Amino acid sequence: MKEIRKINQVVATECAETGEDYLKAMLGDFDSEPGYYKQVIKPMLIAGHENEIVYWLKDLGLIKNEFFCPKAESGTCMKMMSWSQARNNDMYQWKCNGCDGKRSIREDSIFLNVKCSFKNAIRILLGWSKGNDIDSMALMLGIKRPVVSMLYKKAGLVAQKYITYNTSEWAVGGAGKIVLVDSYPEMCLGATETREPKPILCIAEVKSFPQKYWFELLQPYRRTNQEHLQLVKKQILSSVKKIVAPGSILIVPSSSILCTNEDFLELKYLYPLIISTDDLARHDDGNRTIAGILDIIWREAVDICEEAQAYGHELISQYIIGRIWRQRYGSNAFEMLVYQLGL
Numbered sequence: 206m207k208e209i210r211k212i213n214q215v216v217a218t219e220c221a222e223t224g225e226d227y228l229k230a231m232l233g234d235f236d237s238e239p240g241y242y243k244q245v246i247k248p249m250l251i252a253g254h255e256n257e258i259v260y261w262l263k264d265l266g267l268i269k270n271e272f273f274c275p276k277a278e279s280g281t282c283m284k285m286m287s288w289s290q291a292r293n294n295d296m297y298q299w300k301c302n303g304c305d306g307k308r309s310i311r312e313d314s315i316f317l318n319v320k321c322s323f324k325n326a327i328r329i330l331l332g333w334s335k336g337n338d339i340d341s342m343a344l345m346l347g348i349k350r351p352v353v354s355m356l357y358k359k360a361g362l363v364a365q366k367y368i369t370y371n372t373s374e375w376a377v378g379g380a381g382k383i384v385l386v387d388s389y390p391e392m393c394l395g396a397t398e399t400r401e402p403k404p405i406l407c408i409a410e411v412k413s414f415p416q417k418y419w420f421e422l423l424q425p426y427r428r429t430n431q432e433h434l435q436l437v438k439k440q441i442l443s444s445v446k447k448i449v450a451p452g453s454i455l456i457v458p459s460s461s462i463l464c465t466n467e468d469f470l471e472l473k474y475l476y477p478l479i480i481s482t483d484d485l486a487r488h489d490d491g492n493r494t495i496a497g498i499l500d501i502i503w504r505e506a507v508d509i510c511e512e513a514q515a516y517g518h519e520l521i522s523q524y525i526i527g528r529i530w531r532q533r534y535g536s537n538a539f540e541m542l543v544y545q546l547g548l
């Protein structure tokens with residue numbers, strides 16, 4: 206009980222800079238994220254530098270650089286609004302020279318309706334880029350969970366849009382390279398049959414470092430419904446075509462209701478060599494078994510899929526997006542996100 210009360214006290218005031226010692230220490234570590242964040246963002250987080258953050262957001266295009274009076278649409282005012290100082294938390298506002306109307310500088314940006322300071326909003330974007338969970342971010346920053354969740358969602362949508370238009374950046378394989386394709390929970394059936402698992406397509410390139418993965422939420426299906434299975438199979442084929450470079454050697458499960466050798470026959474023209482895991486075992490040389498290699502790669506994939514199951518229907522695809530974003534951009538994940546948000 207004592208612990209809960211302590212936490213509530215902190216939540217009451219935004220920004221853990223004024224909170225408990227352990228939260229302050231947590232925030233100190235968080236703000237010291239090496240690289241771009243430490244070099245560019247950290248100096249602006251010091252008290253008294255708030256206006257630098259606003260101008261940094263403006264320069265990068267995360268908030269607007271110019272704003273037309275909304276009344277222009279109805280023809281009652283044709284003026285461009287001017288950037289002016291204001292006595293509000295954001296320190297600035299848009300003010301119309303014609304009709305005297307005022308607007309928030311958050312208009313038309315991802316920060317609109319996000320009820321926290323810009324300082325914490327940027328921290329939340331870093332939290333998303335690092336894969337920190339929503340609750341620990343809310344606790345550390347002393348802000349409400351829905352605030353973090355809202356910005357995570359907005360960041361996820363921007364990342365998702367980017368991935369949709371630039372899927373080739375996540376391509377795996379190539380001539381002679383080995384690529385594994387399987388789906389969760391099929392790949393570990395028996396282990397998790399308690400709830401209705403949300404199915405996920407997993408693609409991984411063997412011998413890539415860092416390990417290249419692709420995860421994608423599949424449409425829900427019933428194992429006994431042929432119509433469902435056909436739709437999911439179609440989705441898998443189209444994703445494999447998108448992600449796996451032609452000429453790759455595909456390794457597919459020997460027993461699966463979704464992606465066995467037979468299911469990939471129509472892609473033979475792209476992947477002439479498709480081998481099932483059972484066939485592969487025949488090539489073991491005694492020193493290292495292919496099952497062993499597969500096991501290591503899939504263990505991480507299964508962990509990720511298992512973790513994803515904890516998220517609700519809406520959040521699971523966000524979780525997967527975040528995962529593949531970080532896997533692709535690593536320590537530049539935050540920088541890439543900020544850049545995309547500014548476009």
Ligand SMILES: [Zn+2]
Pocket residue numbers: 274275276277282283284301302303304305306
């Ligand atoms: Zn106006």
